[in-house]
Each structure stands twice: as C-alpha cells, then as structure tokens.
Amino acid sequence: MMKVLLVDDEQFIRQGLRMLVDWEEYGCQVTAEAENGVDAIRILEEGGIDLAFVDIKMPGMTGLELIAYARQNISQQIRFVILTGYAEFGYARQAMQMQVLDYMLKPVQEKELVAILKKISQDYQRDKKERQEKYDFHITQILMGRFSEENLVQVRRWLTPQESWKYVSFEFDKGQEGFSQLGRGQRMEQQKALRQYLRSLLGNAFCHVVPLIEAKEEIFGTGLLLAPCLYQDTGMGEEAYLEYLQKRANQHFQYRIQVYVGQAGSLEQLPKSVASIQVARCLHGLAREEGQVMDYEKFRDRKPSFGVREESVGQLLDAIENNQKDKIGQSANAVFAQIRASDMNMEMVNASIYHILYRLMEMVQEFDDETNQQEILAYIGKESFNKLVLSGSAEEIMGFFSDYAGYLAQVRSQEARNVLDRVDDYVQEHYREKLSLKSLGEKFYVNNVYLGQLYKKRHGMVFRDYLNQLRLEKAQELLAGTDMRIYAIAEEVGFGKVEYFINKFVQQNNMTPNQYRIHKKAGRGSQG
Numbered sequence: 040m041m042k043v044l045l046v047d048d049e050q051f052i053r054q055g056l057r058m059l060v061d062w063e064e065y066g067c068q069v070t071a072e073a074e075n076g077v078d079a080i081r082i083l084e085e086g087g088i089d090l091a092f093v094d095i096k097m098p099g100m101t102g103l104e105l106i107a108y109a110r111q112n113i114s115q116q117i118r119f120v121i122l123t124g125y126a127e128f129g130y131a132r133q134a135m136q137m138q139v140l141d142y143m144l145k146p147v148q149e150k151e152l153v154a155i156l157k158k159i160s161q162d163y164q165r166d167k168k169e170r171q172e173k174y175d176f177h178i179t180q181i182l183m184g185r186f187s188e189e190n191l192v193q194v195r196r197w198l199t200p201q202e203s204w205k206y207v208s209f210e211f212d213k214g215q216e217g218f219s220q221l222g223r224g225q226r227m228e229q230q231k232a233l234r235q236y237l238r239s240l241l242g243n244a245f246c247h248v249v250p251l252i253e254a255k256e257e258i259f260g261t262g263l264l265l266a267p268c269l270y271q272d273t274g275m276g277e278e279a280y281l282e283y284l285q286k287r288a289n290q291h292f293q294y295r296i297q298v299y300v301g302q303a304g305s306l307e308q309l310p311k312s313v314a315s316i317q318v319a320r321c322l323h324g325l326a327r328e329e330g331q332v333m334d335y336e337k338f339r340d341r342k343p344s345f346g347v348r349e350e351s352v353g354q355l356l357d358a359i360e361n362n363q364k365d366k367i368g369q370s371a372n373a374v375f376a377q378i379r380a381s382d383m384n385m386e387m388v389n390a391s392i393y394h395i396l397y398r399l400m401e402m403v404q405e406f407d408d409e410t411n412q413q414e415i416l417a418y419i420g421k422e423s424f425n426k427l428v429l430s431g432s433a434e435e436i437m438g439f440f441s442d443y444a445g446y447l448a449q450v451r452s453q454e455a456r457n458v459l460d461r462v463d464d465y466v467q468e469h470y471r472e473k474l475s476l477k478s479l480g481e482k483f484y485v486n487n488v489y490l491g492q493l494y495k496k497r498h499g500m501v502f503r504d505y506l507n508q509l510r511l512e513k514a515q516e517l518l519a520g521t522d523m524r525i526y527a528i529a530e531e532v533g534f535g536k537v538e539y540f541i542n543k544f545v546q547q548n549n550m551t552p553n554q555y556r557i558h559k560k561a562g563r564g565s566q567g
Contacts, residue, residue: 041163042087043069046079046105047094047122052145056092059149065156066163076100076108083113087243090118090159092143106139118159122147175250182206182252182262184310191306197246198306201266206301206312207281208251208320209233210260211294218294226259229294234261236291240284244269252313264309265300281332300334347377355440356398362444371437399443446486458485459493470509471533476502510534511547518552519559525552 043062045053053072062069067090073079075097082088091109093102106119121142140162141155177193180186211218211229218226230251238245247269249262263284270280281298288296299319301312319333355370374395462483466474476494480487494502510532517528529540544552 040068041066041089041118041160042071043067044071044073044079044082044088044091045069046073046076046091046097046102048074048097049094050074052094052122056147056152059147060152060156062156065153066160067156076102076105079105080108080113083109083117088117089163090120092120092122094122096124118163120155120159174246178249178264179252181306182249182309182313186307194306198264199266199268201268202305203266203303204306204309204312205265205303206252206309206316207263207265208253208260208299208301208316209237209263209285209288210251210258210297210299211292212297213257213259215295229292230259230261233288233292233296236288237261237263237284240287241269253316260296278332278334285332298332300332347374351377352395352398355395356402359399359440359444360402360447362448364441364444367440367444368437371440402447442486446489458483459490459497462490463497466506466509470506470513471531473533474506506533507543508547511544514540514544514552515548515555518556528552 040063045056047053047056053074057069071082071088073082076099079091079093083091093105095102097105102121109117109119119139121139122145123142124145140159143151143155174194174197177186177190180190181194211226211233213219218229221229234248234250237248241247247264247266249264251258251260251262253260265277265281267277270277273280275283281300285296285298299316301319302315304312351370351373355367355374358366358370462479462485465479465482476487476491479485480490483490491502494500494505498505500508513532514528514534517523517531521528523531525541526537529537532540534540534543541552544555548555550558
C-alpha cells in the first residue's frame with residue numbers, strides 16, 4: 040500500500056478527497072493530513088509517505104516551496120500531485136518542471152482522481168519491483184562475500200544502522216513427507232510465498248527479508264537479516280522474536296518450517312554468518328530436535344572432545360562391509376548418539392565423519408586393487424560430506440552408508456562386472472533416450488558409481504563423454520547420408536538443445552555440422 044499525505048489549508052477539501060474514492064482499491068492508504076507546509080514537512084521527515092497531494096497556494100509556505108524543500112532535504116522518492124485552481128494554472132506548469140507527477144484542478148472530480156491513482160499505482164509497483172531487484176542484488180553480493188564498497192553503500196540506504204547483524208535461514212523441513220513429494224516448481228512457489236509472508240509480518244522493515252543463500256538445491260526457504268531494531272520495541276528478546284515468526288509461519292503454511300541462526304557480526308561479516316548456518320543445520324540434524332530455533336551461538340562453545348568410540352565405528356564398518364541394512368541403521372544411530380552426548384564442536388564432528396569415510400575408502404581397496412582411490416575419495420567427499428553431513432540429516436547419512444554397502448557388494452561380485460556387456464548393448468539401442476548412470480544402475484541393479492568406474496575402465500572415458508561420442512557418430516552418419524535439418528538431427532540422436540549439439544560437434548570435429556555435411560558431399564562428388 041502507498042502511504043498518502045493530503046496537504047491543503049482547507050479542511051473540507053481534505054475531507055472531500057478522503058471520501059471521494061476508495062483509496063485502498065487503488066493500492067493507497069491516506070495516513071496523514073496537513074493544513075500547511077510546515078506541518079507537512081514534519082510528517083514527511085518522519086518517513087513512510089510515498090505520495091502527497093499538495094495545494095499550491097497555502098499561507099506561510101507554498102506547495103512549490105514545500106516540494107522543493109522535500110526534494111532537496113528529505114527524499115527524491117516521494118511522489119507529488121499538485122492541487123490547483125484555474126487562477127494558478129501557470130504554477131502548475133512550473134510544478135511539472137519539478138518532476139511533479141500530475142496536477143488536478145479544483146474541485147477535484149472522481150473520474151480524474153481515479154485515473155491518476157491508477158497510473159501512479161502502476162508506476163509505483165513497477166518502480167518498487169526494480170528497486171527491490173537492485174537491493175536483492177546488492178545484499179546477495181554481501182551475503183556471498185563478493186561485495187564492493189558500492190554494494191555496502193546501496194544496502195545501507197535501506198537498513199537502519201545497527202552494530203550487530205545475524206543471517207537467519209527460514210527453511211521448509213525437507214524431511215517431511217508432504218514437502219519432499221512436491222515438484223521443484225511447487226517448492227519454488229512455496230519459497231516465494233514464504234518470502235512474501237515474512238515481508239508482510241515485518242511491515243516497513245520488509246527489506247530485512249532477503250534471498251536464501253544456499254547452494255544446496257534441495258533446501259528451500261528465505262533469509263532474514265536479524266538486528267535488534269526488529270524486536271527491541273516488541274517487548275521480546277531475540278530468541279522469542281524468532282520463535283514468534285516461526286510460529287506464525289508454521290500456522291500459515293501447510294509444511295513445517297525450521298529456523299537456523301548464524302553468528303553475530305557487522306554488516307561486512309554477514310558472509311561468516313551465512314557459513315555458520317551450515318554448522319547449526321548439521322548439529323541440529325544429528326541431534327534430531329524438531330521445531331526449535333537453532334542458533335549457532337549455542338554450538339560454538341562446545342568442547343573439542345573426541346566422543347565417538349572406535350568400537351562403535353568398527354561395528355558400523357562391519358555392517359557396511361557385509362551389506363547388513365538393519366545393522367547399518369542401528370550402528371549409525373549409535374555413532375550419532377555419541378556425537379550428541381559428547382558435546383563435540385563442529386571441527387570434531389567433521390573429524391569423526393571423515394574418519395569413517397576414510398575407512399570406507401580403505402575398505403574398497405581391499406576388494407579391488409584396480410579401483411581408483413582418488414575417484415572413490417572424490418565420490419565419498421562429494422556425495423557424503425558436502426551433500427549429506429552439512430544438510431543436517433542423519434537419515435540421509437545413513438542412506439549413504441546403505442548405498443555404499445551395496446556398492447561394496449557389487450565390487451566383490453563377478454556378476455556385477457559382467458553386467459557391462461548388457462548395459463553397453465542397451466545404450467547402443469537406446470542412445471536417443473535420456474540416459475544416466477543412475478537410471479542404468481536402477482534398470483540393471485548395479486550401483487551407479489561402480490558402473491561409472493566399469494565404463495571408464497573399458498572405454499577410457501566417463502559415461503557422459505561415451506554417450507556424447509556415440510550420439511555424435513550417429514549424427515555424422517545422418518549428416519552424410521540424409522538432408523535432414525541440423526535441429527532435427529540433434530533431436531534424433533538424443534541432444535536436447537541444438538546449441539549444445541553444435542558445440543559438442545565442433546569440439547570433436549573442428550567444424551560445424553553444416554561444414555561437415557558440405558565436406559562429405561564434396562568428397563562423394565570428386566569420387567564420381
């Protein structure tokens with residue numbers, strides 16, 4: 040809603056304007072009145088006014104003098120509309136030169152006022168969106184640690200100066216069944232709705248609601264810049280205020296929302312606050328506590344103790360080695376329980392998990408001397424720690440252990456090694472379709488990581504490159520033997536986008552598909 044100020048020395052004119060239309064229907068709310076320029080300046084200096092209707096001729100200070108003062112000393116963003124009689128029409132022209140939006144002749148007519156409000160409302164919404172996008176860009180640069188002095192200057196124009204800032208992440212709990220079953224588009228809609236809802240709760244402080252800074256695709260939510268100015272006049276402390284916002288959001292949305300609070304610091308230190316969210320999320324997931332506001336500050340003073348017994352690690356590794364699904368879950372839970380009970384800090388949690396992962400890497404070497412240790416280490420690091428531990432989900436970590444047990448079982452199985460012939464035959468026949476190691480692994484009951492290693496051993500390249508090479512070979516046959524259009528050939532051999540097809544073709548052949556076709560036809564002509 041645009042906040043509107045009516046300025047006129049005649050009360051009946053101000054009352055008439057109030058009653059003439061339904062202001063809220065046009066996105067406006069008349070929040071203040073003034074009978075002279077001095078009172079109007081006081082109201083404008085208090086802030087919050089977006090649009091002012093100003094009479095030109097008033098005692099003490101004219102409307103033009105008021106507008107000039109406001110432009111120079113208060114804000115360039117306030118919109119002004121002049122109220123004038125026929126006798127002051129020349130003043131109206133002067134006002135238009137001062138970037139006044141419009142002027143209205145007294146007595147004001149309903150139709151004329153409606154037309155002006157519609158136009159101003161459209162312009163306001165467009166400008167608001169543009170300004171919000173610019174603000175989002177500048178604050179995102181700060182949160183991601185890529186900011187310049189200009190980013191800081193622009194953001195400070197929006198925010199009340201504060202010594203202490205925290206980045207807070209409001210996230211839909213991805214572990215709940217209903218939310219996890221939504222498509223990505225639906226989850227994005229929920230994310231957008233959450234951001235809009237928090238802005239509505241914060242009112243004039245809506246700029247504290249910022250984009251979610253999180254590289255993990257499965258996390259959806261919105262960010263909040265927490266500072267004392269948000270809650271100091273509410274009678275609530277920081278934690279109570281966040282619990283209030285969380286409760287309101289959980290009541291409003293169908294899906295449960297978890298709140299994580301980063302470490303405190305200056306505006307320039309917000310990137311560290313963003314990074315500390317991962318610590319809060321991880322330890323919260325291992326603790327399996329639901330509903331609470333999880334603050335990094337609660338974890339930062341934990342002791343650097345090593346609280347996981349080697350006996351428990353051995354039991355977990357034994358269950359993985361023997362592919363015992365039930366025992367894997369029980370052993371993993373025992374390890375997580377020791378982490379929770381030990382009061383370990385994040386560094387020691389990392390050390391405990393990495394210790395287990397290193398043992399897993401050693402384990403596969405015992406079964407297959409040809410296994411590339413660096414590949415396994417990369418797989419373990421990428422799939423388990425970066426994607427699972429920092430996501431804060433004990434269930435996902437146990438899922439990884441279970442998948443890895445299946446991988447080990449197939450490394451030991453000669454039958455799994457022989458499956459590559461059947462997979463190769465299938466790929467040769469279905470290369471046009473959308474294929475991946477994951478889909479092939481599910482079809483032929485073989486671990487996708489192990490299947491990828493088998494492909495690299497046999498063909499000397501990763502599966503994606505092998506599939507692209509096969510498709511390009513089929514494309515060459517069609518280019519040389521048919522008159523099919525380039526885009527049709529790209530689609531026929533399984534490339535989704537013609538630009539991607541052309542790029543890959545040039546990389547392999549040092550010429551475009553069309554040049555290749557001309558070259559082949561010229562070769563056939565010279566032979567004839």
